[in-house]
Amino acid sequence: MGLIGRAIGVGQAAGAIGEAAQGLSEVFVANATRQMELDAEIHRATMETAASEFQHAGAGxxxxxxxxxxxxxxxxxxxxxxxxxxxxxxxxxxxxxxxxxxxxxxxxxxxxxxxxxxxxxxxxxxxxxxxAPVARGGGLRAPWRRAGVQQAPAEDPVAHNPALSAWRNAGAQDPSSAFLEAAPRSQ
Known part of the structure; x- marks a missing residue:
């Protein structure tokens, strides 16, 4: 960028114009990034002050x-x-x-x-x-459920149910309508 800027002759002028535009825009709209940096600095200073107050507090x-x-x-x-x-x-x-x-x-x-x-x-x-300090990590995980151990896929509990299989094959309508159609009608 430096070589092209010197060849065209607008390197410093373009930088000055950019800085002026940034300064002008900050007159109308606050710089949110700078505001966040200042807020973080104030928070850090406040926490350091609080920490210094209690740093040497022993039990009296x-x-x-x-x-x-x-x-x-x-x-x-x-x-x-x-x-x-x-x-x-x-x-x-x-x-x-x-x-x-x-x-x-x-x-x-x-x-x-x-x-x-x-x-x-x-x-x-x-x-x-x-x-008491809180234990971190997977210390409570059962040994057979550690990461990297392959788990058997869960078996579908309704896979061997012939009534549900027939219902699914029939188009899986509303179960109440299928029940009403199969129910004997009284006259």
């Missing part, structure tokens, strides 16, 4: 205390249940008195306690499931 004392408190209910429930068995064996009369007191608790209050405990443990389980 408050976070460690709260994480420790969150880990207490399960062991407390398990050890408390075992403690009830020990208490029942050590002092059966006092245990019976405590159980009479528990029997006085109204039924809706037990339902409320069950809901609170269920939601607490369910939320914790969901929290850990969401943080």
């Amino acid at each position: 004392l408050f976070d460690r205390v709260i994480n420790g408190l969150n880990r207490l209910p399960r062991p407390m429930l398990a050890l408390g249940t075992l403690g009830l068995f020990v208490f029942a064996m050590v002092d059966p009369a006092a245990f019976a008195a405590r159980m009479v007191g528990l029997d006085a608790v109204p039924e809706p209050l037990w339902w409320l306690l069950g809901a609170i405990v269920s939601f607490y443990f369910g939320a914790r389980e969901l929290h850990y499931v969401r943080r």
Whole structure:
């Protein structure tokens, strides 16, 4: 292109005219490509700023205390249940008195306690499931269905049905009309 442009003598002039036309067109219509580049640059800068804010955020004392408190209910429930068995064996009369007191608790209050405990443990389980890395790839695929293994073609389940074969050979009309024609008529 350079040789032809120099031979004709319009190389630089044609480039200048093209740039002027592009600049003039951007006065009336925004350059969509440049706008997308600017948007991507703003998004990248925003993400870098957010990443730099949390780059060195370690778990402080408050976070460690709260994480420790969150880990207490399960062991407390398990050890408390075992403690009830020990208490029942050590002092059966006092245990019976405590159980009479528990029997006085109204039924809706037990339902409320069950809901609170269920939601607490369910939320914790969901929290850990969401943080777990998701396995990628075909790890769940059965060994006999790996890529490259030829599968036997699926057999047509109606291939050996003589009634359907006759119906297809007859022109495959609407099944209800074929049924009505074959049905005995009462007079």
